[in-house]
Amino acid sequence: MxxxxxxxxxxxxxxxxxxxxxxxxxxxxxxxxxxxxxxxxxxxxxxxxxxxxxxxxxxxxxxxxxxxxxxxxxxxxxxxxxxxxxxxxxxxxxxxxxxxxxxxxxxxxxxxxARTLPAQHGVGGTHVVRTLADAVALRSELLSSRRLVVIGDGVLGAETAATARLLGLDVALVGPQQAPMTDQLGPLVAGHLAGLHRGHGVALHCGVLLDALHTREGRVTGLRLSDGTELAADVVVTAVGCxxxxxxxxxxxxxxxxxxxxxxxxxxxxxxxxxxxxxxxxxxxxxxxxxxxxxxxxxxxxxxxxxxxLGEGVPYTPVPYFWTDQFDVKLQVHGVVSGGSRAEVVEGDPAGGRFVVRHEGPRGPECVLGWNMPKQTRLQRAHLVAPYTRPRQPAAP
Structure with missing residues (x-):
C-alpha cells in the first residue's frame, strides 16, 4: 500500500x-x-x-x-x-x-x-443544460412555453430536443452536421436518428449555424439561421459543447x-x-x-x-462507451467512430427498429453501435477489446 x-x-x-x-x-x-x-x-x-x-x-x-x-x-x-x-x-x-x-x-x-454563444448573454429564455440548477430552470420555462429551438446537434442537443418533444412542445433542432450526432455515430446510424426525430415531429435544420437571435424587451423571440431561415422561439437551448x-x-x-x-x-x-x-x-x-x-x-x-x-497502477486502456436514450430508442456505442471507417449492419434490421452496426477502420474493428439491441451489442463489443487494449507504443513509465 x-x-x-x-x-x-x-x-x-x-x-x-x-x-x-x-x-x-x-x-x-x-x-x-x-x-x-x-x-x-x-x-x-x-x-x-x-x-x-x-x-x-x-x-x-x-x-x-x-x-x-x-x-x-x-x-x-x-x-x-x-x-x-x-x-x-x-x-x-x-x-x-x-x-x-x-x-x-x-x-x-x-x-x-458549458459553452455559450455571445448573442445569448443576458437574454431571457436562453438556457444551457449542464448543472442540476440548469435543468430545473429549463423545465420550469418549458412548462409554460410552446416553441423550443435547440442549437447544437450532439448528444445533449438531441436528448433535450427529444425530451421537449415528448412534453408536447414544438421543437426545432439546429446544427452544423448533416444529421444529429454524426460525429459520434457515423452517417449510417445518424441518418436513422434523424429519421427517428422527424418521425416524432422534431424539425431538423442540418448543416446550418445560428446567425442572429431576435429579442424583445430582453427576452428571446426567435432566431435567424445561416441559410436565412427564420424560426420563432419561446425558449432557446444552446448545446454547442463544453x-x-x-x-x-x-x-x-x-x-x-x-x-x-x-x-x-x-x-x-x-x-x-x-x-x-x-x-x-x-x-x-x-x-x-x-x-x-x-x-x-x-x-x-x-x-x-x-x-x-496507491501504487497499483497500470496503463488505462478502456474501450470507450456511452449510451443515449431518445424517444423509444436506446443507443449504445462502444469504441470511437473515425472519419474514414466503414459501417456495416451485423445484427438485426434497421427496418425493424433493432440492429447493430460495426465500424471497421484501417486497423480493424473500431466501434460497435447498438439500436435497441443491448445483448447483441455487448457480444459484438468483444471484437474491440484487443484493438483498444493492446499497446501500440510503449506506455509512459
Missing amino acids: SPVGRVLVVGAAAAGLATAEALRRKGYRGALTLLGGEPEPPYDRPPLSKQVLSGAWEPERARLRAADDLAALDAEWVLGDPATGLDAGRREVTTAAGRTLRADAVVVATGLT APATGWLEGSGLVLDDGVVCDAYCRAAPGVWAVGDVARWHHAGLGRPLRLENRTNASEQALAVASDI
Whole structure:
C-alpha cells in the first residue's frame, strides 16, 4: 500500500466521488477531502436532459448517493467553494473563499463548463443544460412555453430536443452536421436518428449555424439561421459543447491542452492526477491522447487513478462507451467512430427498429453501435477489446 498521507480531490461530481469511493474500497484510510464548486452533494448528469427535464424524476433523485453513504466515506466535504489555483509542486490548492488546502496527492476532477454563444448573454429564455440548477430552470420555462429551438446537434442537443418533444412542445433542432450526432455515430446510424426525430415531429435544420437571435424587451423571440431561415422561439437551448474546466489551473505547472494532459497512468505531474471529463491522457492501446466526456469513463478512470495513487497502477486502456436514450430508442456505442471507417449492419434490421452496426477502420474493428439491441451489442463489443487494449507504443513509465 502506498504511504499516501492525505488525498485532495478537486471536483465533487461523479468522477471525484468515484475516485474517493475507489480509494476507500482499496483500503486507503488516510485523510480525504473533496472540494466542489457547486453547493449540492454529488449528482448524476445524464438524467438532467431526460428524467429531470421531463419531470419523471424529482431533482433529488439525481443524487448519486444517500447522505449516509457519503458520511460513510469518512471524508471532509467542502462544497460551494470552487478552486481558483493550484501549485502543482507544493500540491496546494486555493479556493474562492480564501482557503488553502494541501495534500500528498491531488486529483483534478473539475469536469466541464458549458459553452455559450455571445448573442445569448443576458437574454431571457436562453438556457444551457449542464448543472442540476440548469435543468430545473429549463423545465420550469418549458412548462409554460410552446416553441423550443435547440442549437447544437450532439448528444445533449438531441436528448433535450427529444425530451421537449415528448412534453408536447414544438421543437426545432439546429446544427452544423448533416444529421444529429454524426460525429459520434457515423452517417449510417445518424441518418436513422434523424429519421427517428422527424418521425416524432422534431424539425431538423442540418448543416446550418445560428446567425442572429431576435429579442424583445430582453427576452428571446426567435432566431435567424445561416441559410436565412427564420424560426420563432419561446425558449432557446444552446448545446454547442463544453470546455474542460481548466481556467483555474493556469500557471499551475500542469500542461493544459484540451484538458489536463496526463501520461498513460492519468498522472499530470508528480503527486497530481486528473480524472473524468477534464483528463486528456495517453491511451496506450490507441497510441494517442484521448479525452472522453461520458459517465462510464468517469467511473472507470476513477478506479485507475485510485489504483495508481496507491501504487497499483497500470496503463488505462478502456474501450470507450456511452449510451443515449431518445424517444423509444436506446443507443449504445462502444469504441470511437473515425472519419474514414466503414459501417456495416451485423445484427438485426434497421427496418425493424433493432440492429447493430460495426465500424471497421484501417486497423480493424473500431466501434460497435447498438439500436435497441443491448445483448447483441455487448457480444459484438468483444471484437474491440484487443484493438483498444493492446499497446501500440510503449506506455509512459
